[in-house]
Amino acid sequence: MTAAPEPAGAPAPVLVADDLIAGYLPGVDILNGCSMSVAEGELIGIIGPNGAGKSTFLKALFGLVPVRSGSVTLGGEDITNRRADQLVRMGVGFVPQTNNVFPSLTIMENLEMGAFQHHKSYHEQFDKIVELFPVLGERRHQRTGSLSGGERQMVAMARALMMDPKVLLLDEPSAGLSPARQDETFVRTREINKTGVTVIMVEQNARRCLQICDRGYVLDQGTSAYTATGKELLKDPKVIELYLGTLGA
Numbered sequence: 001m002t003a004a005p006e007p008a009g010a011p012a013p014v015l016v017a018d019d020l021i022a023g024y025l026p027g028v029d030i031l032n033g034c035s036m037s038v039a040e041g042e043l044i045g046i047i048g049p050n051g052a053g054k055s056t057f058l059k060a061l062f063g064l065v066p067v068r069s070g071s072v073t074l075g076g077e078d079i080t081n082r083r084a085d086q087l088v089r090m091g092v093g094f095v096p097q098t099n100n101v102f103p104s105l106t107i108m109e110n111l112e113m114g115a116f117q118h119h120k121s122y123h124e125q126f127d128k129i130v131e132l133f134p135v136l137g138e139r140r141h142q143r144t145g146s147l148s149g150g151e152r153q154m155v156a157m158a159r160a161l162m163m164d165p166k167v168l169l170l171d172e173p174s175a176g177l178s179p180a181r182q183d184e185t186f187v188r189t190r191e192i193n194k195t196g197v198t199v200i201m202v203e204q205n206a207r208r209c210l211q212i213c214d215r216g217y218v219l220d221q222g223t224s225a226y227t228a229t230g231k232e233l234l235k236d237p238k239v240i241e242l243y244l245g246t247l248g249a
């Protein structure tokens with residue numbers, strides 16, 4: 001499957017993945033032709049069953065899984081298989097699904113790690129982020145290992161934001177959180193997006209994700225099956241049957 005041409009007058013695509021084939025082990029492809037195009041300022045949701053390759057897809061975008069064929073471009077520039085640290089400098093932020101904070105370091109130290117190659121002053125960026133996550137400012141000297149799951153997820157997101165990314169990749173930010181904390185994660189993600197950051201979010205909470213995203217992609221067996229607006233996908237009988245259950249009705 002290749003990326004569909006953009007309709008005339010649509011915002012310019014900022015990140016485009018075209019027909020990606022990628023995998024971890026020689027001869028075993030996990031992504032079998034995955035395509036996606038994200039316009040500047042868009043919030044994209046990726047849903048799909050466990051093992052579909054959602055995390056692999058984000059890792060392939062971020063240079064952490066070798067892309068065997070196909071391409072990734074950022075603002076028109078080919079970034080296929082570019083190293084993660086280079087991508088960070090080019091304005092891509094990534095919050096992995098697991099192990100996304102340094103538990104023995106304090107909140108403030110975690111954020112300092114996030115800003116290690118930033119050109120702007122650390123304090124300026126820190127103040128901006130504390131406005132989004134006030135609790136992180138109040139607890140700045142607490143070790144992240146002693147935070148709740150939801151608070152830790154905030155630290156992980158805040159750390160990625162320290163580099164002032166243009167595009168933020170989030171892998172299941174609401175996983176393992178209580179319903180109230182899950183909700184907060186979605187609200188924060190939308191807020192971050194409203195500040196002008198383009199967001200690609202993988203989510204297991206398909207219903208909530210589709211409610212807040214501009215457009216969703218369904219990923220199945222390593223292939224991006226289809227895309228539509230979040231609202232359309234919420235009403236799609238196949239999506240309801242497979243991902244939303246009776247809650248979607």
Ligand SMILES: Nc1ncnc2c1ncn2[C@@H]1O[C@H](COP(=O)(O)OP(=O)(O)OP(=O)(O)O)[C@@H](O)[C@H]1O
Nearest residue numbers: 024025030048049050051052053054055056057204
């Ligand atoms: N490091 C790895 N080495 C080899 N295979 C892997 C590795 N990580 C993932 N896989 C395999 O790749 C496939 C896709 O995994 P991936 O983690 O991308 O799925 P996912 O859609 O993110 O699932 P989930 O919803 O459970 O997070 C799975 O079959 C998995 O076993």
Ligand SMILES: [Mg+2]
Nearest residue numbers: 054055056097
């Ligand atoms: Mg995953």
